[in-house]
Amino acid sequence: MYLIDQMRLVVEARRAGSPIIEGIETSRWIASVMDDILGRAELVLLEPSALALAADLRIDTPDRLDRMIEVLFREPRNLFIETVNAERMAKLAGMRGFPRVQLQPDRHDPSRVGLHIHVEGNGRGTIRPVWCFPRRLGSGRISNPGLSRLEREALEVLSRFGIGHSRIVVDTARRSSVGFAEFALRSDLQVPGLMAASAAVAKVTRKAVLHEAWRTWRLNSTCTAEFDRDSVPAARECAMQAGLTPEEFIARSEHDLDGELIHALAVMAVVAARETVPTVLTSIRKGRDAKRVCRPGRNDILLDRIGIVSAAPVHALREPAPGTAFEAPASGRASPVRHPVRGHLFLARNGRLTWRNAHWRGDAEKLGATRIR
Known part of the structure; x- marks a missing residue:
C-alpha cells in the first residue's frame, strides 16, 4: 500500500x-x-x-x-x-x-x-x-x-x-564561494595535520579527504x-x-x-x-x-x-552507417575514440532540465589499439 x-x-x-x-x-x-x-x-x-x-x-x-x-x-x-x-x-x-x-x-x-x-x-x-x-x-x-x-x-x-x-x-x-585551494589552506592553518591523519586512517590520499571535506562544507x-x-x-x-x-x-x-x-x-x-x-x-x-x-x-x-x-523505454542505439558525422567533443579537448552515449537527463546551461538522445561521440578513425613496448 x-x-x-x-x-x-x-x-x-x-x-x-x-x-x-x-x-x-x-x-x-x-x-x-x-x-x-x-x-x-x-x-x-x-x-x-x-x-x-x-x-x-x-x-x-x-x-x-x-x-x-x-x-x-x-x-x-x-x-x-x-x-x-x-x-x-x-x-x-x-x-x-x-x-x-x-x-x-x-x-x-x-x-x-x-x-x-x-x-x-x-x-x-x-x-x-x-x-x-x-x-x-x-x-x-x-x-x-x-x-x-x-x-x-x-x-x-x-x-x-x-x-x-x-x-x-x-x-x-x-x-x-570558497574554492578548494582556499579551503585546503584554511584547514591546514586551523588544524595542522588533521587532514593527513584522517587520510592515513581512511587509507586514501590527503587530497581525497580534503576534497570530500570541502564538498560537505560547501553543501552545509x-x-x-x-x-x-x-x-x-x-x-x-x-x-x-x-x-x-x-x-x-x-x-x-x-x-x-x-x-x-x-x-x-x-x-x-x-x-x-x-x-x-x-x-x-x-x-x-x-x-x-x-x-x-x-x-x-x-x-x-x-x-x-x-x-x-x-x-518511456529508451531504444537501443544502432551502429551508425559509414560516413556518419559524430558529435564534436567539448572545445579544447582532443577527440576521443568513437563510443556510444546513452540517452540521459541533464541540466543545460540555460537552467532547463533537458533530455539528450542516445548518440555516438568521438572519432571513428581512432578505433584500434596501439602496442607500447
Whole structure:
C-alpha cells in the first residue's frame, strides 16, 4: 500500500475525532503533519524507470550541486514525492555525488520513503522525510474491541511510520564561494595535520579527504538541519520512551537526514523535467490501481490528485552507417575514440532540465589499439 493511502487512514481517524489519535502527543503531531501533506502538497509516485533517469544526473561537484539547487528551488511549489526505498537505493547508488549513508545502530531500512518538499521560491525551502517500515517492525494487527476498524488500522499505520522531527532547510543566500585551494589552506592553518591523519586512517590520499571535506562544507553552507519546534511535545514523549536526553534525541533526528538531500534533488529534477522532457511521463492513478492499493468498499478521496511519474523505454542505439558525422567533443579537448552515449537527463546551461538522445561521440578513425613496448 502506498504511503499516501496509509496516511489517509490516519488523517480520517483524526478528523473523526478519535481519542486514540488526539490523546497521544506523538500520534497527534504525526497526524497533523500527514493532514498538512495530503491537504496542500502535489502528490507524486515515482516509478523505477523514472528513478533510473535521476541516476544520470551529475551533481558530484559543489558548483553543479549549487546550480541544481538554484534551479529546483527557484519557483514556489509544494511536493510530496514517494518511492520504494530499495528501488531508490539501487537506482541512485551509481549517481555521481550520491553519499554512502551508514544507518545508526538501532535503525532499520524503511520499505517506502516520501519527501515533503516545500519550495518557498528564490532559492529557499524545506525538505522533510517520511518513512514507512516493514510490517514486521510494527505492532502487528490490533484486536482491541473498544476501537473502531478505522482506529485499529490507523494505529497499525502509526506503529510503522516515522516522520523527521528535524528537516533540511535550503537557503542559497547563505551559499559560500570558497574554492578548494582556499579551503585546503584554511584547514591546514586551523588544524595542522588533521587532514593527513584522517587520510592515513581512511587509507586514501590527503587530497581525497580534503576534497570530500570541502564538498560537505560547501553543501552545509547552503543546506542545514533544523529541529521543528512544532514537534517539541511529541519529541519529548519519544525521547522519554527511548531513554534519551533532549540533546541526544535532536542529534539523532538530524543524523536521520543523512543522504536525503541528494535523494530529494534527484527526484525533484525528474518531476521538474515533466514540463520539458517528453521522455518523462505522468499519469493519474486510475480505478484499477486504486482498488489494488485501497481498502475495499472505500472511496479514494485522493484519486484525482496522485500523479504517477515514469519514463518511456529508451531504444537501443544502432551502429551508425559509414560516413556518419559524430558529435564534436567539448572545445579544447582532443577527440576521443568513437563510443556510444546513452540517452540521459541533464541540466543545460540555460537552467532547463533537458533530455539528450542516445548518440555516438568521438572519432571513428581512432578505433584500434596501439602496442607500447
